[in-house]
Ligand SMILES: CC(=O)N[C@H]1[C@@H](O[C@@H]2[C@H](O)[C@H](OP(=O)(O)O)[C@@H](O)[C@H](O)[C@H]2O)O[C@H](CO)[C@@H](O)[C@@H]1O
């Protein structure tokens with residue numbers, strides 16, 4: 001099967017941890033590679049953000065990343081990319097006129113627009129994964145949401161036009177239904193975790209003796225709740241907090257979010273127990289995760305959240321806010337502890353309860369590793385995704401006609 005993945009701002013080749021490079025990049029890369037292992041021929045189309053990038057770059061056997069000329073060939077905030085999506089769609093349409101893929105899979109709303117505009121006139125079925133929904137973002141961020149004003153209406157259009165919406169968690173299904181989606185056009189397929197890379201056994205990053213370690217791994221944006229963990233640290237007197245994510249280590253002093261976290265640590269009198277690492281390479285993450293006693297993932301909202309799965313796969317218990325995908329992945333009292341979002345007092349209590357009980361920590365960690373292995377390996381996720389693609393490709397004419405009516 002020939003699969004075209006569209007990921008306009010999130011390239012599988014990007015360095016992770018910065019403001020717009022996170023789970024979507026991981027998802028598109030890992031899903032594409034796993035689909036190729038199942039025999040698919042995958043092209044990932046992403047915007048050219050550097051003039052020196054070759055047009056096509058092999059990512060793995062059966063997967064090529066193709067850079068699309070749409071807007072200036074330099075890095076741009078994703079919220080400024082909408083005006084360039086027509087050019088993106090024109091490129092795709094021209095590429096597919098002679099050699100159509102069997103199925104197109106859009107990732108993030110702007111890719112959905114380009115994918116549908118290019119594929120619909122050619123009768124190619126389109127699956128879509130939102131990764132984040134504008135309506136949820138607006139609810140949580142209000143005036144601080146920098147998305148284009150018409151994002152929510154345009155997302156409603158994608159919900160109406162796409163042949164299938166691939167939601168990543170059950171909470172998203174409710175949001176999609178409220179946006180007008182038909183239930184039978186939604187399939188839930190979660191994000192996955194690389195089970196060969198994130199394992200309970202293996203090297204452990206060095207850590208100072210005698211200090212329990214709490215770890216956060218996140219793009220450093222306020223809504224990830226890392227600030228709430230810094231505040232919580234005052235209620236966990238003996239522990240150190242290590243924070244991975246943000247700009248590369250050499251550029252930490254230029255980041256406003258790093259400055260905010262440092263100030264917060266100062267206010268709470270915990271600055272000497274907080275280490276900000278900046279972005280950490282994927283190769284180094286498993287050892288860092290394994291060095292933690294507890295991984296704290298406490299976003300204010302989270303469409304899916306791959307980090308908790310990575311921690312679970314490494315056998316580390318997770319303190320997670322009970323939001324979005326974390327409700328499905330982290331089982332309260334079994335693989336971690338749920339807390340309400342934006343509640344440092346509850347984070348501190350949950351962390352303390354785990355640090356005080358090594359036997360429980362070990363049991364939760366083991367259960368997490370088991371759950372990750374049984375449910376969230378990318379091969380399993382790719383098989384479920386391929387089932388969707390096959391249904392779309394088989395029912396191609398019928399599905400396309402029905403949506404266009
Ligand atoms: C916070 C969030 O939405 N995380 C999701 C999502 O990740 C990123 C998200 O889509 C960002 O957009 P926004 O600023 O509108 O929230 C993008 O900039 C990033 O590129 C995405 O990585 O997708 C992940 C994978 O499905 C999901 O795990 C995470 O919860």
Ligand SMILES: O=c1ccn([C@@H]2O[C@H](COP(=O)(O)OP(=O)(O)O)[C@@H](O)[C@H]2O)c(=O)[nH]1
Nearest residue numbers: 016017022023024219245279280305306307
């Ligand atoms: O310094 C960092 C920070 C994050 N990540 C990875 O970026 C992804 C973040 O995905 P998640 O779904 O948790 O959140 P998002 O950033 O998409 O909101 C995870 O695979 C992290 O391991 C990373 O490799 N290095």
